[in-house]
Amino acid sequence: MTRPPVAPADAVRFTVRVGKAEHAVEIGAGHLGRLAQLLDAAGVTGRRFIVSSPTVWRFHGNDVSGVTADQPILVPDGERFKNLLTIGRIYEALIKAGADRASTIVALGGGVMGDMAGFAAATYLRGIGLVQVPTTLLAQVDSAIGGKVGVNHVAGKNLIGAFHQPRAVVVDPTVLATLPRREFRAGLYEVIKYGVIADEELFNRTATELPRLFARDPEALVPIIERSCRIKAAVVEQDEREAGPRRALNFGHTVGHALEAVTKYRRFRHGEAVAYGMLVAADLAVRRETFSEEGRSSLAALITAMGPLPPIGDLDVTEIIEATKRDKKMMEGRLHFVLPAKIGATTIATDVTKEELARSLGALALR
């Protein structure tokens, strides 16, 4: 389907600056059909290689037909394919097609595809151009921004990677119409996270717009994607390598990662585990009297309104606590726990005890 090149009135554009480099984030309904013009405008010249998955290509390949004369490079995009073997397949396709230093990879897909295609772009010929065209809500509000790219190793998630900023990020909310509801919800928990850490308005808007968001109404989606991207971008601009402020993005993630690990990454979508993690952090902060009961209950009400999370009643509190200690984000042997201070602000606690954590985990009715 060809769309008019004119951007809709509610399209949004802003610039992200990291170090000396800068790039635009373009958000607008129908942007996939305008991708060629947007890339021309962004100065993305040279050959363009779309890297995508058969699933995403089947749904949305037609929309990007004018972007390149080269064949798309299609590789599987499940988490279990996010490894160096798949990266090898991308390299081979690039070599075979004669991709050179002036070429650009256009990553079209979810967070797995963005991370893999981005890693290929960071390393092929010691680094070529990258454009992120995220197609899941999680990728649109989180993984496409920030320049982290990489793959998993059998020893752990995202152990192999690089920082490689894209030349542009192009977000089209209409692609979310084909996203399974569970994937959509998983991304929305990260939006709630941004609301709690930085933006009460975003939090309230998400709560009131929930039905329109679930209907994938682009008019409702554009502002929440924009706010989320701007928060992530602002944090990355201050702190590309995660020394200070980037840590707030980890709200809900200490326990979230532990829940994913103890269930061997099979039970939860990442966002679902983060939803539990946010509830635990909120409970901990309320018990410390550094967060209000009202705040906790509005967070719990919003998470509940989004539908049931996978069950956790069978999980063991001690095992989860052990898993939090293995978190990559430990600094000098101490767990840095991001706690909500109010809806819209957080604090970091470095003195959370095992007992406190056990009590708040127990509040979720775990064993």
Ligand SMILES: NC(=O)c1ccc[n+]([C@@H]2O[C@H](COP(=O)([O-])OP(=O)(O)OC[C@H]3O[C@@H](n4cnc5c(N)ncnc54)[C@H](O)[C@@H]3O)[C@@H](O)[C@H]2O)c1
């Ligand atoms: N780089 C970062 O900063 C960063 C941040 C957060 C997460 N991540 C990574 O992101 C990954 C998770 O990404 P995800 O949640 O997007 O999952 P995903 O990439 O696995 O996508 C989920 C599923 O949705 C399908 N899909 C994608 N777009 C679709 C669409 N428009 N319509 C229908 N189906 C579609 C995919 O084929 C896949 O099966 C993890 O590997 C995680 O490590 C990276």
Ligand SMILES: [Zn+2]
């Ligand atoms: Zn996350």
